Amino acid sequence: MMRRIELYDTTLRDGAQSEDVSFTLDDKLRITEALDGLGIHYVEGGWPGSNPRDEEFFRAVRGLQLRQARIAAFGATRRAGVRAADDRNLAALLAAGTPVVTIVGKTWDLHVRDDLRISLEENLDVIRDSVAFLRTRVDEVIFDAEHFFDGHARNPGYALAAIAAAAEAGATLVCLCDTRGGSLPAQIGPAVDAAQGAVTGTPLGIHCHNDAELAVANSLEALGRGCVQVQGTMNGLGERCGNANLVSIIATLQLKRGWECVTPEQLTRLAEVSHLVDELANLEPNKRQAYVGQSAFAHKGGLHVAAVQKNAETYEHIDPAVVGNVQRVLVSDLAGRSNLLAKAAQFGINLASDQPAVRRLLAELKELESRGYAYEGADASFELLMRKALEGDRRRFFRLIGFRVIDEKRHETEAPIAEATIMLEGPEGETEHTAAQGNGPVHALDSALRKALVKFYPEIESVRLHDYKVRVLGGDEGTGAVVRVLIESGDEHERWSTVGVSHNVIEASWQALVDSMDYKLHRSRPAA
Numbered sequence: 001m002m003r004r005i006e007l008y009d010t011t012l013r014d015g016a017q018s019e020d021v022s023f024t025l026d027d028k029l030r031i032t033e034a035l036d037g038l039g040i041h042y043v044e045g046g047w048p049g050s051n052p053r054d055e056e057f058f059r060a061v062r063g064l065q066l067r068q069a070r071i072a073a074f075g076a077t078r079r080a081g082v083r084a085a086d087d088r089n090l091a092a093l094l095a096a097g098t099p100v101v102t103i104v105g106k107t108w109d110l111h112v113r114d115d116l117r118i119s120l121e122e123n124l125d126v127i128r129d130s131v132a133f134l135r136t137r138v139d140e141v142i143f144d145a146e147h148f149f150d151g152h153a154r155n156p157g158y159a160l161a162a163i164a165a166a167a168e169a170g171a172t173l174v175c176l177c178d179t180r181g182g183s184l185p186a187q188i189g190p191a192v193d194a195a196q197g198a199v200t201g202t203p204l205g206i207h208c209h210n211d212a213e214l215a216v217a218n219s220l221e222a223l224g225r226g227c228v229q230v231q232g233t234m235n236g237l238g239e240r241c242g243n244a245n246l247v248s249i250i251a252t253l254q255l256k257r258g259w260e261c262v263t264p265e266q267l268t269r270l271a272e273v274s275h276l277v278d279e280l281a282n283l284e285p286n287k288r289q290a291y292v293g294q295s296a297f298a299h300k301g302g303l304h305v306a307a308v309q310k311n312a313e314t315y316e317h318i319d320p321a322v323v324g325n326v327q328r329v330l331v332s333d334l335a336g337r338s339n340l341l342a343k344a345a346q347f348g349i350n351l352a353s354d355q356p357a358v359r360r361l362l363a364e365l366k367e368l369e370s371r372g373y374a375y376e377g378a379d380a381s382f383e384l385l386m387r388k389a390l391e392g393d394r395r396r397f398f399r400l401i402g403f404r405v406i407d408e409k410r411h412e413t414e415a416p417i418a419e420a421t422i423m424l425e426g427p428e429g430e431t432e433h434t435a436a437q438g439n440g441p442v443h444a445l446d447s448a449l450r451k452a453l454v455k456f457y458p459e460i461e462s463v464r465l466h467d468y469k470v471r472v473l474g475g476d477e478g479t480g481a482v483v484r485v486l487i488e489s490g491d492e493h494e495r496w497s498t499v500g501v502s503h504n505v506i507e508a509s510w511q512a513l514v515d516s517m518d519y520k521l522h523r524s525r526p527a528a
């Protein structure tokens with residue numbers, strides 16, 4: 001039977017609690033739109049009442065044209081000893097004006113005793129009163145049963161009584177939470193079964209944390225037992241070790257269980273939305289992330305490459321295109337001709353029909369690799385090389401007249417200052433002269449180059465430097481070591497990597513920077 005699973009995203013609330021992550025209001029609105037485009041059913045926007053920035057979000061989000069995502073505001077049950085109608089936090093939740101309100105309440109007796117310090121019976125009243133109060137004022141009230149699985153393990157009777165209280169008071173869904181994230185799938189299953197017996201008729205959801213790296217597995221187990229909603233975050237962002245990763249859950253449910261969450265068209269946006277969220281969170285995307293990581297369908301070993309060329313199924317568990325990812329063939333000097341042709345096909349370049357170009361490219365690659373260039377991590381430089389072999393020459397967007405980089409330290413106790421000046425010639429032969437400072441020489445050079453190029457090519461504005469790596473290669477001629485610089489750049493759509501090699505680290509960086517800008521310009525201005 002085809003099942004439909006509701007996706008509830010809490011990237012903007014639970015996910016925003018990750019160490020090192022903070023979203024601006026703009027980020028949150030962009031993420032909301034992206035989640036809506038991906039087909040997410042519920043977007044939890046924040047905790048009004050605890051955070052003024054979240055209140056702004058709820059005001060601004062009303063201006064978005066969302067297709068299906070319903071916005072949820074998050075809060076807690078009322079304080080003990082106040083009526084729900086007098087509770088300030090519940091009032092803030094209603095003021096958010098969302099169709100869905102999610103409130104978290106205690107279901108583990110240990111928390112009621114040691115944290116709330118009220119009687120077990122009084123906590124049930126708090127739950128009933130809070131849910132009933134909200135239920136008459138908003139469309140949907142989701143009750144998050146905090147620590148349900150730990151509570152159920154220690155005092156099953158009380159945990160079940162707590163969720164029964166929420167269900168009886170009118171909660172539209174009861175979400176079972178593994179808040180400490182330490183449960184095993186074998187513990188989740190029976191507890192979900194027991195919960196079903198306690199809330200007859202009220203649908204259940206699952207909300208898992210990832211402290212034992214089982215949040216995805218636990219979520220799948222709970223859905224297998226009949227939960228209809230899964231809560232999680234993009235890329236598993238969240239406090240401590242994070243929340244259940246919705247990216248993996250969506251792909252797994254849809255592709256492995258055949259359960260419908262989003263449309264096939266929406267599923268192809270999965271990789272893009274995942275990368276956008278990392279981008280806005282200012283986090284380096286995890287190359288090895290299941291389904292959407294850059295390496296998820298990357299093949300390096302010669303045997304693997306030869307096999308996937310014949311039939312991709314040999315080493316790929318799904319077709320990468322269905323989640324918006326791509327197969328990558330990593331180039332190395334061991335790989336030879338078949339890798340090269342596969343790589344070209346991936347870039348949409350028909351190299352196979354041009355034998356002289358293949359020979360030229362193989363010869364040039366061999367020469368460059370002997371000098372220390374490596375293209376496994378520098379697809380963009382490689383694509384430029386390929387185009388050059390095919391077109392006979394490389395399309396130039398600018399010509400360097402000269403640059404100068406100065407590193408100055410004025411006092412023992414002061415940090416050095418780096419400054420770069422660049423003079424270059426634009427597309428019409430006009431000269432541009434710029435200077436920029438940076439926290440290091442490469443940063444200064446990069447800033448000066450962009451500043452010059454943006455005059456001719458405004459799209460350069462969106463290019464960002466994501467990663468910069470230097471490796472010292474052993475010098476075999478006694479002439480000193482050679483350094484290889486790898487740069488990863490990106491814009492709002494994609495990321496690309498470029499390489500440079502020289503005895504001089506600034507020169508190596510310059511080569512990689514120029515390749516990066518050239519790649520971007522090739523993309524934005526395809527040859528007529």
Ligand SMILES: [Zn+2]
Nearest residue numbers: 014179207209
């Ligand atoms: Zn949580």
